[in-house]
Amino acid sequence: MEMNEDKKDFKTNTVGDIFSDNPKIVSRNVSVYYNDKKAISDVSLDIGSKEIISLIGPSGCGKSTFLRCFNRMNDTIDGCKVEGKIFLDNENIYDEMIDVVPLRAKVGMVFQKPNPFPKSIYDNVAYGPRIHGLVDNKKDMDNIVEMSLKNAGLWDEVKDRLDSPGTGLSGGQQQRLCIARAIAVSPEIILMDEPCSALDPIATAKIEELLQTLANDYSIVIVTHSMQQAARVSQRTAYFHLGELVEVGYTKHIFTNPTDIKTQNYITGRIG
Amino acid sequence: MTNEHIVGKFDDELSRIKSEILEMGDLVIEQIHLSTNAMMSLDTEDIDNLIQKDLKINGMYKTINRHAEQIIAMRQPVAIDLRMALLATSIASELERLGDYAKTTAQGVKKLSDDKYVKKLTSLLGDMSKEVQDMLSKILKAYQNNDIKLAAKIRKRDRIIDASFKKILNTVIKSTSKIPEDSETLIYIVLLARNFERAGDRIVNISRQVHQIVTGIDLKASD
Ligand SMILES: Nc1ncnc2c1ncn2[C@@H]1O[C@H](COP(=O)(O)OP(=O)(O)O)[C@@H](O)[C@H]1O
Numbered sequence: 021m022e023m024n025e026d027k028k029d030f031k032t033n034t035v036g037d038i039f040s041d042n043p044k045i046v047s048r049n050v051s052v053y054y055n056d057k058k059a060i061s062d063v064s065l066d067i068g069s070k071e072i073i074s075l076i077g078p079s080g081c082g083k084s085t086f087l088r089c090f091n092r093m094n095d096t097i098d099g100c101k102v103e104g105k106i107f108l109d110n111e112n113i114y115d116e117m118i119d120v121v122p123l124r125a126k127v128g129m130v131f132q133k134p135n136p137f138p139k140s141i142y143d144n145v146a147y148g149p150r151i152h153g154l155v156d157n158k159k160d161m162d163n164i165v166e167m168s169l170k171n172a173g174l175w176d177e178v179k180d181r182l183d184s185p186g187t188g189l190s191g192g193q194q195q196r197l198c199i200a201r202a203i204a205v206s207p208e209i210i211l212m213d214e215p216c217s218a219l220d221p222i223a224t225a226k227i228e229e230l231l232q233t234l235a236n237d238y239s240i241v242i243v244t245h246s247m248q249q250a251a252r253v254s255q256r257t258a259y260f261h262l263g264e265l266v267e268v269g270y271t272k273h274i275f276t277n278p279t280d281i282k283t284q285n286y287i288t289g290r291i292g
Numbered sequence: 293m294t295n296e297h298i299v300g301k302f303d304d305e306l307s308r309i310k311s312e313i314l315e316m317g318d319l320v321i322e323q324i325h326l327s328t329n330a331m332m333s334l335d336t337e338d339i340d341n342l343i344q345k346d347l348k349i350n351g352m353y354k355t356i357n358r359h360a361e362q363i364i365a366m367r368q369p370v371a372i373d374l375r376m377a378l379l380a381t382s383i384a385s386e387l388e389r390l391g392d393y394a395k396t397t398a399q400g401v402k403k404l405s406d407d408k409y410v411k412k413l414t415s416l417l418g419d420m421s422k423e424v425q426d427m428l429s430k431i432l433k434a435y436q437n438n439d440i441k442l443a444a445k446i447r448k449r450d451r452i453i454d455a456s457f458k459k460i461l462n463t464v465i466k467s468t469s470k471i472p473e474d475s476e477t478l479i480y481i482v483l484l485a486r487n488f489e490r491a492g493d494r495i496v497n498i499s500r501q502v503h504q505i506v507t508g509i510d511l512k513a514s515d
């Protein structure tokens with residue numbers, strides 16, 4: 021299997037170390053097209069087990085496109101074609117044999133705008149376990165809902181009103197509800213696409229604090245527009261520019277002394 | 293070396309702090325120059341003025357610190373920008389101490405005499421001072437232009453200062469037996485020589501700080 025490739029032999033234009041010692045996801049030479057337009061080009065990157073990695077870069081550089089490759093969400097977009105290889109625990113997720121339904125349970129996603137279903141708080145969390153057939157009795161479901169809401173840091177705020185609509189919560193609470201919904205199906209990876217861009221600073225801080233706890237159990241890939249947020253929450257940071265992965269490295273390196281001038285211009289807010 | 297910021301005011305703030313350092317540095321050079329002149333000519337007329345001016349240097353140090361603090365708090369600079377703000381305070385701190393040496397030199401003039409022997413020693417101190425002034429003016433140039441090659445050259449010149457210090461020290465050790473009644477003057481001369489020697493070290497520190505701003509690399513004591 022290609023995951024056992026020799027790192028020294030792998031060529032990439034990306035500056036920094038694309039490899040992880042303990043990879044959960046391995047992506048190699050990933051290019052994505054929307055019809056004839058190439059959105060990302062030849063991206064190779066490991067996502068480490070239980071690490072938080074942030075993807076940064078200007079709008080339209082391909083962060084969301086790359087993120088959507090990991091749970092094959094791009095399959096749902098007409099005219100979208102993915103090239104290259106992506107392995108999750110040594111398994112090629114673009115293999116014909118792969119069923120995307122369990123894949124998407126394994127690789128959960130949280131979006132920019134909190135999008136709870138127009139259902140009760142309880143049913144929002146119970147939805148996934150129900151459709152994936154994870155439980156067959158009320159007691160187990162109650163447990164999953166409680167654990168998920170606790171792990172999402174929301175339990176204390178909603179435990180007395182599980183029957184009220186999820187859409188009635190504040191923005192930050194809704195986003196934590198969406199996180200609870202994602203973790204209810206026991207994923208291994210959580211993808212987050214600008215999860216705080218619709219939230220105020222306090223709600224953002226709560227999510228960031230939650231991310232640190234979640235990283236004990238999951239690998240987290242977070243796309244963020246806020247460089248300060250990338251600096252605060254992630255161990256590694258990957259900088260994208262015009263569809264290419266320019267540089268990746270430890271967050272403390274990227275934000276103190278990046279190697280590539282394009283990275284420096286971006287993180288310091290300079291005209292590139 | 294670097295492109296402009298999208299937010300132009302950020303560039304203005306960083307260049308302001310740079311001009312403030314350069315202005316402070318020029319004032320320190322002037323102070324060293326004038327206090328050395330006073331020492332060589334035994335002219336005490338200017339001394340109060342020199343001591344007064346040191347307060348201005350201290351004030352500039354505080355201003356630079358305040359402006360750096362504001363940049364860090366309000367712009368959240370990273371990478372080279374952060375180093376520019378952070379290390380400006382280090383450089384200003386070295387300059388402030390260099391200003392103190394000039395003040396000590398000025399205060400010492402009253403303790404000197406026009407004895408032939410003392411004259412010979414103060415003229416050696418004058419040479420040290422000239423070297424320090426030239427190194428300082430060049431290191432400010434290196435800081436202004438992010439010139440790490442020039443900064444490296446200045447670090448090498450610290451040896452000259454160290455050698456001059458040893459020479460003065462040896463001369464004084466020999467002369468204490470000859471003119472024991474003037475030991476207070478001799479002790480003062482050693483103190484001033486020691487100050488110039490320390491001044492060389494502080495300029496070396498600034499040189500390392502310039503290197504760190506530009507490259508992000510904190511040099512080892514041996515480089
Ligand atoms: N559904 C889509 N259909 C066509 N083009 C798209 C679609 N989604 C993204 N793109 C294009 O792909 C490029 C990368 O977009 P995206 O991944 O959304 O970037 P980012 O998340 O970094 O802002 C952009 O040029 C964008 O216009």
Ligand SMILES: [Mg+2]
Binds near residue numbers: 083084085213243
């Ligand atoms: Mg996006």
